[in-house]
């Protein structure tokens with residue numbers, strides 16, 4: 001069974017230009033969920049200080065509502081058998097859609113992929129991907 | 134037809150309980166015909182996969198095209214009944230809704246720029262051309278074991294293969310499936326011994342002797358037969374064809390004896406996959422794209438062998454005024470059978486063309502082109518996901534009976550809802566309200582947005598204060614309710630019902646965008662958990678875990694509770710003092726346990742929805758979707774107090790103004806009744822007439838009688854009614870603490 005762990009970071013909703021201009025520490029994973037919405041895994045609210053200055057009404061909150069796990073080749077290939085949509089071929093790539101019927105997201109890098117979903121879906125995603133670990 | 138054996142059989146299949154031999158390369162249909170039989174008792178055989186006249190039950194699966202099924206040792210074939218449909222398979226478990234699905238069908242996926250369906254000359258040409266243009270190409274052909282049964286959005290090409298289903302994602306699909314042969318429609322066309330020209334060629338190539346064969350129309354290539362001219366009038370024979378009657382230009386009928394009648398009546402495009410792909414990048418090439426001449430208008434005989442539709446049936450529906458192809462199809466069922474118009478389509482078009490004077494387009498096709506099993510259709514599909522709150526396991530450990538509400542698993546009770554009820558009314562209780570919708574709205578236009586969205590005033594809500602609000606649509610109908618909590622001048626937290634949260638989020642976003650307002654919106658529904666601490670001892674409990682000065686009624690603030698950062702909102706749905714603690718989902722178990730532990734000597738208990746629904750009903754609080762209907766206005770719900778009609782504008786105001794002076798015959802009322810609560814949904818009677826129904830009901834432990842909310846839909850509204858055979862009174866809610874002192878305490 002996939003072990004899906006809580007992903008700690010920050011969520012920032014701000015003007016797209018403010019998000020475009022932001023820079024994040026090297027050890028963070030930056031997922032642009034929407035043009036005005038980013039989830040930065042491994043970041044803290046202090047890391048978003050520049051955005052808060054650029055956009056006074058930006059929403060910047062600690063985020064722990066997602067769970068996920070990193071997948072390597074075989075596991076990703078197995079997970080891909082539960083995906084009905086076109087998985088991007090370029091890297092890095094961020095994709096969102098149903099995985100085994102559960103709303104989920106994929107962050108695809110050259111050598112691995114982060115599979116994540118909102119924590120209320122964790123149980124079902126993990127159950128449905130039994131054998132993909 | 135009979136075989137001229139040249140070699141030992143390759144094996145045997147079992148047809149209707151009898152073993153029959155087959156030769157290498159035989160399909161089931163060919164093997165049956167080699168043995169002198171007919172795969173379906175009668176009807177023209179095409180051997181091209183286009184008709185229903187070879188479908189049979191193969192290894193327990195009905196409607197299998199046996200001309201497309203290779204004969205393999207021991208294959209069990211049962212022919213469909215000559216009349217009617219194959220019966221459902223017997224199952225050990227008589228309740229088929231509960232019969233477990235045991236046939237697992239796997240799904241694999243692939244992608245290609247261009248998918249070409251059909252590997253004939255036009256398919257090969259299309260594939261070659263696409264490859265030359267640098268595209269990745271996948272060619273799928275049923276004869277290679279890749280039977281395309283559907284094309285869905287994407288486009289996604291659904292392929293049935295012996296090893297399971299294949300879903301191919303393509304940028305473009307080319308359908309090169311060729312053309313089907315036209316079947317004869319005339320009296321006697323259900324006899325055995327009628328084959329199309331291509332079928333005759335296949336049977337001849339398989340070494341099957343067609344006996345005294347005659348051919349009408351385009352003759353088969355290389356098949357010994359006697360060509361005859363003219364138009365077919367009828368086939369004669371008893372069971373099997375014994376003669377063909379034709380008529381020439383001289384109008385004289387000619388009867389030609391035969392044991393096999395070979396028909397070459399022209400072609401029709403095999404374009405079903407394209408006809409089910411409207412709006413998708415799906416193109417036709419080759420014969421599948423050709424426009425062929427229609428056959429003559431049929432005058433007698435079976436048009437649709439699948440649904441057993443005769444020409445006179447078509448004439449009947451035409452006489453009744455159904456004058457379009459789609460209408461004739463629906464009214465007669467011609468074209469609704471398992472071949473989806475493969476046989477009847479050209480004749481049906483010819484019929485409509487003849488009667489209307491205009492040649493109609495062929496009707497839209499629907500997936501799947503072939504009968505697929507439920508296991509194949511449902512392969513790798515999933516039931517809806519019901520979300521779990523972070524406290525899911527805590528509820529189970531406490532004996533919670535969980536059920537699905539509003540898209541979540543939620544505790545209905547923990548064994549005894551009355552015990553939970555009394556904990557709320559007399560002590561303190563915890564409820565898991567993590568499922569509530571939670572939206573942050575921030576920006577210079579936040580007030581403007583909310584003023585337009587809500588029928589209450591928003592600008593006068595001070596930071597740190599909150600207000601109960603209705604959410605109305607343009608028609609003034611209630612779509613959700615919740616709280617507005619103002620954090621700063623330009624930032625708000627909105628809450629919504631659990632079941633309505635997703636729609637409410639889209640509603641807010643959509644209007645913000647429509648109005649071009651400058652706001653940021655973040656949905657925190659699944660990131661934040663929430664625990665409702667409720668009861669007369671709620672404040673005492675919170676003080677024990679560090680919230681020294683809990684907020685006053687309708688106040689809210691960010692604070693730390695039991696070491697966990699929380700957004701604390703003071704409100705009340707139960708009728709008692711209540712504090713919602715919104716907090717990070719990953720800290721929820723820690724907070725829940727700390728509260729349960731700290732409240733042990735206060736008599737703390739968790740409460741489930743069963744108790745909550747009763748508690749709120751005693752207060753007369755409405756649950757959207759349970760008490761309200763799709764067209765419930767605030768007036769109908771007796772909630773005009775939550776609407777400020779003197780506001781300049783809000784969504785739904787125009788409709789409310791327009792309907793305010795109109796008579797209305799529907800109203801939600803409170804009711805009380807001695808004894809136990811009637812079932813929700815019970816009819817409400819007055820003077821022998823049903824005048825409404827019960828929306829919510831609860832046997833109040835405190836009041837000792839039933840309390841209800843229910844709809845009356847006839848005026849004048851009665852004051853005394855009968856429910857469940859008992860007298861009930863209309864009563865103004867709240868039924869408990871009408872002045873709301875306990876909630877504010």
Ligand code: FES
Nearest residue numbers: 180182183184200
């Ligand atoms: S004989 Fe098999 S489909 Fe027509």
